[in-house]
Each structure stands twice: as structure tokens, then as C-alpha cells.
Amino acid sequence: MGDLVRFDGATLGYGRRVVLSDLTFAISEGDFLGMVGPNGAGKTTILRAILRTLKPLHGTITHTPNIRFGYVPQRDQVDYNFPLTVVDVVLMGRYDRIGLGRRPGERDRDLACKALQHVGILDLADQSLNLLSGGQKQRTLIARALVGEPNVLVLDEPTSGMDLVSTTQILGLVRQLHERNNLTVLMVSHALNEVANYVERIALVMNGGFRIGPVDEIMTQPVLSAMYGIPVDVDSFNGHRIVVARREGTTDANV
Amino acid sequence: MFDAVVLFREALYGALVIGLACSVIGVYVVLRRIVFVGAALAELSSAGIALALWLEGQSLMLGLATHPIALALILTIGGALFFGAGGGRGRIPPDATVGVTYAVAGAAGILLISKAAVGEAHDIFLAGNILGITRADTLVLLAVAIPVLVIHAVFYKEFLFVSFDRETARTLGYNINIWNLLLYFTLGVVIAFAMQSAGVMLVFNFLVLPAVTGLLVSRSMGGVFLWSVVSALVASLIGFTLSVRFDLPTSPAIIAVSGVAVLVAFLIRLAQRR
Numbered sequence: 001m002g003d004l005v006r007f008d009g010a011t012l013g014y015g016r017r018v019v020l021s022d023l024t025f026a027i028s029e030g031d032f033l034g035m036v037g038p039n040g041a042g043k044t045t046i047l048r049a050i051l052r053t054l055k056p057l058h059g060t061i062t063h064t065p066n067i068r069f070g071y072v073p074q075r076d077q078v079d080y081n082f083p084l085t086v087v088d089v090v091l092m093g094r095y096d097r098i099g100l101g102r103r104p105g106e107r108d109r110d111l112a113c114k115a116l117q118h119v120g121i122l123d124l125a126d127q128s129l130n131l132l133s134g135g136q137k138q139r140t141l142i143a144r145a146l147v148g149e150p151n152v153l154v155l156d157e158p159t160s161g162m163d164l165v166s167t168t169q170i171l172g173l174v175r176q177l178h179e180r181n182n183l184t185v186l187m188v189s190h191a192l193n194e195v196a197n198y199v200e201r202i203a204l205v206m207n208g209g210f211r212i213g214p215v216d217e218i219m220t221q222p223v224l225s226a227m228y229g230i231p232v233d234v235d236s237f238n239g240h241r242i243v244v245a246r247r248e249g250t251t252d253a254n255v
Numbered sequence: 256m257f258d259a260v261v262l263f264r265e266a267l268y269g270a271l272v273i274g275l276a277c278s279v280i281g282v283y284v285v286l287r288r289i290v291f292v293g294a295a296l297a298e299l300s301s302a303g304i305a306l307a308l309w310l311e312g313q314s315l316m317l318g319l320a321t322h323p324i325a326l327a328l329i330l331t332i333g334g335a336l337f338f339g340a341g342g343g344r345g346r347i348p349p350d351a352t353v354g355v356t357y358a359v360a361g362a363a364g365i366l367l368i369s370k371a372a373v374g375e376a377h378d379i380f381l382a383g384n385i386l387g388i389t390r391a392d393t394l395v396l397l398a399v400a401i402p403v404l405v406i407h408a409v410f411y412k413e414f415l416f417v418s419f420d421r422e423t424a425r426t427l428g429y430n431i432n433i434w435n436l437l438l439y440f441t442l443g444v445v446i447a448f449a450m451q452s453a454g455v456m457l458v459f460n461f462l463v464l465p466a467v468t469g470l471l472v473s474r475s476m477g478g479v480f481l482w483s484v485v486s487a488l489v490a491s492l493i494g495f496t497l498s499v500r501f502d503l504p505t506s507p508a509i510i511a512v513s514g515v516a517v518l519v520a521f522l523i524r525l526a527q528r529r
Contacts, residue, residue: 051426071426078420082286083474092416096427101409128474148427 003028004067004152004184005050010059012045018057019045025203025212027152027186032178033212034195035188037205043188046205047156050186070150072141074157080130086140087112087125093144108147115143119173135166142173152184153177159194171198192224196241219243263499269388269396270457270491270509273449276400277461278469278487279407280442282479285466287418291353292338293462296443298360299334300450303327305367312371328447330360335443339436361455383454385505392452399448403441414438415476457506461487464513471520486516 003026011021019042027033027050037043048054049061051069070093078089090112091104098104104112116122119139124132132140138158145153155174159167175198178185189195196202196219203212204227211218211227218224219241224232231246284293307323334356342349407414416424417434425431449458469483494509 053422053425069426071423073420073422077422079286079418081470082415082419083470083476083479084419085475088476089419092412092420092423093427095412095416095424096429098412100413103412144423154426 002064003062004031004064006062007049007056008060008062010049010056010061012042012049012054013057014045020205020208020210022059023210025210027184029151029184030182032175032185032198032200033187033203034199034201035186035203035205036190036192036195038190041205041207042210043190043205044156046203047154047186047188051154067152068148068150070145070148070153072138072145072153072155072158074160075134075137075141076161077156078137078141080137082129084129085126086116086121086129086132086143089129089140090115090125090144090147093147097148111147111149112143115147116140118146118177119143133166134162135169138162138166138170139173142170142177146177150183152186155185155187157189158187159189159191167194174198192243193241196243215241263386263495265390265393266386266388266505267491267495268390269393269452270385270495270505271488272393272396272400273453273458274461274465274487274491274509275484276396276403276445277449277458278465278483279404279480280445281462281466282469282476282483283414283418283438284442284462285470289338289353290459290463291350291357292439293442293446294455294459295338295353295357295360296331296334296446297450297455297458298357298364300327300331300447301455302360302364302367303330303447304450305364305371306330308371309367324447324451327450328444331447331450332440332443334360335439335446336436339439340432383450383452383457383506385452385454385457385509388452396448396452399444403445406437406441410434410437454506457509460506460510460513464510464517465490468513468516468520471517471524482520486513486520490516 006026007023010023011018012023013019023046035043035046045054049056051071052063087109091108093115094104094108094111098108113122113125116125119142121136121139121143124136124140129137129140142153142155142158153174158170158174162170171194174185174187177183185199187195187199196215199215201212201214202218203210204218206227207229209227211223219234221232221234224234224243228245233244233246235242235244281293284290303326304323307326338349338353342352413429413434417429417431418438421431446458446462449461453461465483465487466479468486469479469481472482473479490509490512494512495505497503497512498505498508
């Protein structure tokens with residue numbers, strides 16, 4: 001599998017302010033990567049660099065030719081006051097393909113309907129966007145990302161503010177898209193426990209540090225304790241990995 | 256009454272053109288929550304007119320007073336591009352920058368006109384002089400409005416996308432700054448020309464109230480544009496006729512009818528919900 005995006009000693013920041021330095025990693029074709037870290041750690045900065053909307057201060061970031069991102073923004077980044085239907089929003093994913101000053105055609109509408117079918121909300125195509133639930137809005141934004149026929153799906157905090165059922169359904173849908181369509185997926189989240197049970201690799205971004213690797217390598221007590229800067233315990237329940245911060249006065253369960 | 260309306264028909268045509276152009280751009284103004292940018296630009300435009308008149312009184316720039324649109328355009332488009340580029344992003348929140356512009360430009364306009372040799376009544380800036388519109392003024396307004404409306408028709412999907420979800424548009428290769436500047440530029444041009452005749456109050460009305468009516472009545476973007484334009488034109492027509500019939504000031508009469516349209520739209524929306 002070839003690399004779709006490669007960071008070589010890249011330093012990222014805004015103006016003179018360095019957010020993260022000397023990043024070296026790659027996102028390969030078929031990857032299912034979760035990028036996890038607290039708010040303000042630099043996840044969005046890395047995301048912008050991956051999406052080519054932020055240039056590195058130093059080092060290089062190489063994108064494979066013809067790479068096409070399907071971007072799913074955070075739900076609250078979209079303005080729900082606009083009087084748009086679900087299919088109107090999905091069609092936006094094809095706007096750059098349609099071309100400047102031209103209107104979506106029949107083929108674009110067919111593709112939008114297929115994308116909606118793919119995410120399970122074709123019946124809501126003509127529904128007003130602002131009448132949808134959180135999970136339905138997220139599916140709409142995922143359909144918009146898919147309709148552009150991307151080779152990398154990028155999701156920014158896809159389950160933020162969602163209940164347990166919606167979170168499970170959205171993460172299940174993303175995993176399905178990765179497995180059935182062999183779509184490369186990058187999912188950004190602050191919720192390690194959610195992401196760790198779905199992705200294949202994890203990139204931890206916290207306290208100015210960055211570490212990336214397979215889930216089994218990252219989801220260990222020494223790595224996570226070092227990255228979070230506090231003692232944590234990693235446990236397993238019904239095949240699900242769970243990370244919890246150790247309470248004061250308790251000791252390492254594995255000791 | 257009909258004879259009186261016919262007598263002022265050029266003014267009515269002018270009001271309809273201003274209403275048409277402002278009500279289309281107003282949809283973006285309301286949806287993007289930049290209504291006070293519209294107000295600040297209108298004040299900048301009035302400050303430009305006042306500056307031209309004051310300069311003429313000082314014998315500094317003769318000729319500009321007969322074409323105050325020149326200074327009004329410079330100030331308004333300058334302001335539009337400034338706000339379109341983010342309004343001096345930094346420590347001061349953008350809406351505060353808009354507020355500073357609104358207050359300073361408004362005061363400067365009044366101060367300058369009070370000392371202008373050819374000073375007109377101060378309330379001309381607020382209420383405008385819509386009845387003074389001539390055929391030549393209407394033709395100039397049309398020459399400005401038509402290209403602006405064509406730009407908005409051709410690039411509808413681009414303006415919509417960068418207004419609705421700028422980050423996603425950026426990832427698809429849209430240059431957000433360019434599209435924002437184009438949108439604000441068209442806003443500035445329309446305001447600068449409309450201000451010459453309509454005044455701050457009526458221009459602000461046309462930028463906000465018809466779009467609000469459209470948003471209350473319709474659930475699609477096409478419908479919002481349609482209802483915005485229809486309500487602006489109908490309010491102009493009815494307000495103009497009422498002002499002639501009952502000897503009322505024209506701009507406030509049009510604004511009052513626009514307000515009634517918003518109220519009716521609100522009641523329709525309430526009825527739809529039940």
C-alpha cells in the first residue's frame with residue numbers, strides 16, 4: 001500500500017507560534033487511523049495540514065497525486081439556519097466537480113441519492129436540515145463527503161455531543177465504509193475510549209507530543225500514562241478496551 | 256392618487272431597483288449574521304457623501320460634490336473589503352469593529368454635513384430623498400444592479416457554499432477569501448449607489464426585512480430569494496402609494512409596510528407550526 005500523505009519533519013503552527021514540531025508519519029492507502037487528543041492539543045492543526053489548508057512552517061508534507069478528501073466537519077461548524085434540504089447539502093460535495101458557475105445535473109442528483117442510501121437516510125432526502133437529529137445530521141455530512149468520490153474520508157469529532165446509541169451507529173457506519181469500500185479513514189476525536197475500539201492505528205496528540213502506532217502498541221499503560229502525564233489503567237471488557245485515569249490513593253492493578 | 260404616483264414614477268422605479276438588488280444580497284446578509292455590516296457600510300457611504308459636500312465647501316476638491324458617489328464608493332468598498340477580509344481579526348471581536356465603524360462613520364457624516372457650504376438637512380442621510388430620484392438615477396442604479404444580480408445568479412452555488420460551510424468549501428479548493436471579498440464587494444457597491452437616494456434607514460430596511468420575510472415564509476433557498484424580492488417590491492409599491500395618498504414621508508412608509516410583511520410572515524410561520 002502506498003502512502004497517500006507523508007509528513008517528513010514537519011513543524012506546524014500559525015505565524016511565529018509553533019503548535020507541533022518535527023512530525024514524521026504517513027497515512028497509507030487503506031489505513032483506518034484515529035487521531036486522539038484533548039482540545040487545543042493540535043489535532044485540528046494536523047488535520048488542516050493533511051487537508052492542505054495549512055502549510056508547514058518547516059519540513060515537508062507530501063500528498064499523492066489525485067488525492068481527494070471527503071471532509072466531514074464538526075456538526076456545529078455548519079450553519080443550520082440555512083433553509084436547505086438534506087439533498088441540497090449532499091450535493092455540495094460535488095460542487096467542485098460540477099465547475100464554476102454551473103448547476104448540479106441529473107447525474108449529480110443520482111449520486112447524491114446513492115450516497116444518502118449508503119448512509120441509510122435516503123428517505124430524508126427532501127427533509128429540512130434543521131429538523132434532523134444529531135445522528136441524522138452527521139449522516140448527511142458523511143453522505144456529502146462520500147458523494148465527491150473521495151479516496152480518504154476525514155471526520156472531525158464525528159460523535160461529539162451524541163448519545164450512546166447515535167455514537168455507536170455513527171462509528172459502526174464509518175467502520176463499515178472502511179471495510180466494505182476499502183476507504184482510507186482518518187477520524188479525529190478527543191474520546192480515546194470511543195475511537196480505540198474501531199480504528200486500526202492511533203495517533204496521540206497531547207502536551208506538545210505526538211505518537212502514532214497500531215492500537216495494540218498505543219493502548220498500553222506505559223504509553224498512555226507517559227502521553228497523558230498521569231497514571232492511567234488500560235482494561236478490557238467484552239473485547240472493548242477501556243482507559244481510565246487512576247484515582248488518587250489506588251495502585252497499579254497489574255502490579 | 257394614481258396621477259400623483261405617475262408623477263413620481265421615476266422615483267418609484269428607482270425604489271424598485273434598489274429594493275430588488277438589496278433584497279437579493281440581503282439574504283446572505285441575514286443568513287451570515289452580518290446585518291450590522293450592512294448598517295456600517297451604509298453609514299460609511301453617507302460619510303463619503305458628506306465628505307464630498309464638505310470638501311466642496313472648502314474649495315478643495317471641486318467637482319466631487321456633484322459626484323459624491325466617488326467618495327461614497329471609495330469608503331464603502333474599502334469598508335466592504337475590510338470586513339470581507341475578516342475585519343481586522345485580532346484582539347477586537349469583528350462585531351465590535353463593525354460597531355466602531357458604524358458610530359464613527361455616522362457621526363463623521365453628520366459633523367461634515369453640518370459644516371458643508373452646500374449642507375443639506377441632516378435627516379437626508381437618515382431618511383434619504385427617494386422622491387428626488389430621476390430617470391438618469393434609475394438608469395445608473397440599473398447599470399449597477401444588473402451586473403451585481405448576474406454575478407449572484409451565476410455564482411449562486413459558490414456564494415452559498417462558502418457562506419454555509421467555509422471549512423469544507425476550503426478543503427474542496429475554494430478560495431474563501433476571494434469569494435468573501437466578491438460577496439462583500441457587491442454588497443458595498445449596491446449600498447454605495449442605493450445610499451445616494453434611499454438613505455441609511457431605507458437601505459438597511461431593504462437589506463434585512465425582505466430577507467427575514469423570505470426566511471419566515473419559505474423553507475428553500477430559492478423560495479427565500481423569491482419571497483425576499485417579492486416582499487421588497489410589494490413594500491416599495493404599497494409604501495410609495497400610501498406616502499403619496501396620505502402625504503407621508505416615503506422611506507418610513509416603505510419600511511412600515513416591510514415591517515407589516517415581516518409580521519404577516521411570522522404569523523404564517525406560527526400557523527404552519529400548529
